[in-house]
Amino acid sequence: MKKKVSLKDIAKAAGVSTALVSYVLTNKEKEARVGKEIAGKIREIARKLNYQPNHIARSLKSGRSYTIGLVVADISNPFFANIARTIEDEAKRNNYTVIFGSSDENADKSWDLINVLLNRQVDGLIMTPTEGSEQQIKQLKERNMPFVLIDRYFPGIPTNNISINNFESAYHAVTHLAKKGRQRIGMIMYKTALHHINERKRGYLEALRDHKLPEKHNLLKLARYSNIREDVHKAIDELRSGRKPADAIFFATNSLALEGLKYMNQLGIRIPEEMAIVSFDEAEAFDLFYSPVTYVQQPILDMGKESVRVLLEQINDPKKAVDHLFIDTKLVVRKSCGSRQKN
Amino acid sequence: MKKKVSLKDIAKAAGVSTALVSYVLTNKEKEARVGKEIAGKIREIARKLNYQPNHIARSLKSGRSYTIGLVVADISNPFFANIARTIEDEAKRNNYTVIFGSSDENADKSWDLINVLLNRQVDGLIMTPTEGSEQQIKQLKERNMPFVLIDRYFPGIPTNNISINNFESAYHAVTHLAKKGRQRIGMIMYKTALHHINERKRGYLEALRDHKLPEKHNLLKLARYSNIREDVHKAIDELRSGRKPADAIFFATNSLALEGLKYMNQLGIRIPEEMAIVSFDEAEAFDLFYSPVTYVQQPILDMGKESVRVLLEQINDPKKAVDHLFIDTKLVVRKSCGSRQKN
DNA sequence: TTTGGCTACTTAATCGTTTAAGCATATTTT
């Protein structure tokens, strides 16, 4: 890079001190009572030399980096990629930039990343916390680091968070299956302590109860994140076995649904005739499936926007009380639940 | 945030100057001839106070930010999201962080982003340049900004770039269709001046020629990025009309294929019986499709890694000659081309 | 004529780190 133009260069060219240049270029002429003529001259020279302020120097002085750290579970999952995208857009609109990283649902990696970001002096963090990261969150709180949790949160720890109504959304999705006349509705979810997933389970169970459907344990299947393929295959095999096989499956996330659908395709299970499907989250593949998949659509755009808004509020007013937003989802009804109605 | 611990705090606690502390903590004891005892003491205190160096101050001094700017066309496209992911991983391994943004295939937005990143004093850029951004690239060159182009490049402008053999890959994919006995192979690509897409076209045309297949103009269809849905629908309608409809389609990108497949699903076109399909790039949905899609797999991991490697080389040695890597792709054969062989 | 108050600037400290140069004291070499 060619040597950058600094305030000093402009000052020299204009025959004034750097202070004056700074006042003019940060529009503090009024307060600093800078002469009209010289202000114009300074601006002119700055333009001519194509002056670009050095953000790093500015940050050092101000103690603010105008940078947000973003830690998502997995940037290659379109759900998180889209969140990242809206966050980046919204941040840019507020003159912030975003540094990001993927934690891969791994608490150690998450802690690593957080520390890298803190060392980079980010002004705040937006995170989708992983299982077992409670201590990390508590430490951030103790250090008074502004941050916002998105998608997930820990019910025992008061934090800023932006999430959806997991319970209601799941309840609604399962109710939809019940109304379509499905009698034995299974669910496949991650084996996890993460609260948002367990809320989905609670919604599932309560919906079954309210519609007087069996909620036997063997209809609720768990898959390990690290072993998703095998566990989902096994879950589906089990759901289809026995005297009364399941006639519907509610998937707790898009990744689970994708594995499940792939496998059911392989097995030649007809959807929705043999098995009705509802999934949480979106996926490009849901559209393309021969029987487009009914899913719970999360308001990603709003979530991204709100997370930036709440974070910036917190940054600008560290004493602000924490904010807990629940945003509504939308059940997008397609063909995967069939059209038979409850008799 | 609690006030951060600085060198000064450690110096005070140890009763020495900040210089000494700096020497010790940056492992320059040897050159600076620091006493063994005091070095140990300094380290001990630093550990106790949980000292974390201030990257911003360090950057200001060194003129390097240890930050890479990443400009992708669209972070919500899994292809770019995966590239972003590997770049982030690789950068972290080299103690760099990544600031990113999406250009949305829009040259103005791209220019905006580049400037934001330059103001943030990134040490280098990795970009997937958009159509019409030649001047931006030239300017970066003139300013001696280290950068690497990935996925795309401009043949007239010598730059570091990491790309694939677009011509050969397309040639290979179309040859595969020909070998499966397809006679009228269409192609749907973006209407763009971007070289990599046009190389795919060249590969398509040459393969047709070499296999003595018709390469009539009406088998090659263009879609506008901004109007992808309508244009792809129209293209498919046209390819299916006439006396001799196409019996195969080669899609130049995953986004085009996804639109195309959705539409063909709607129309009830059987794949591969009525229409064989090959697409460039991967997509989760390709797996899930009832007739899993044959595609040209790009070595995303390698591309991400190599781009970081080349960029860091350039950063560390600005006089280094530009590097132009072509990485091989792999044709992943699935069911979407059927099994009939050329007779 | 002194005091006060403007106006239009400059000076200098500061943010946290790095690093060349300086300065005692001690040890070795000639």
Add this chain to the structure above:
DNA sequence: AAAATATGCTTAAACGATTAAGTAGCCAAA
């Protein structure tokens, strides 16, 4: 014994921007 070298530290400038405090000149009010 004088000169040279080594050791172990400190001083201070620098990176580029911000901003409180200072100053000099001028005009008006007391």
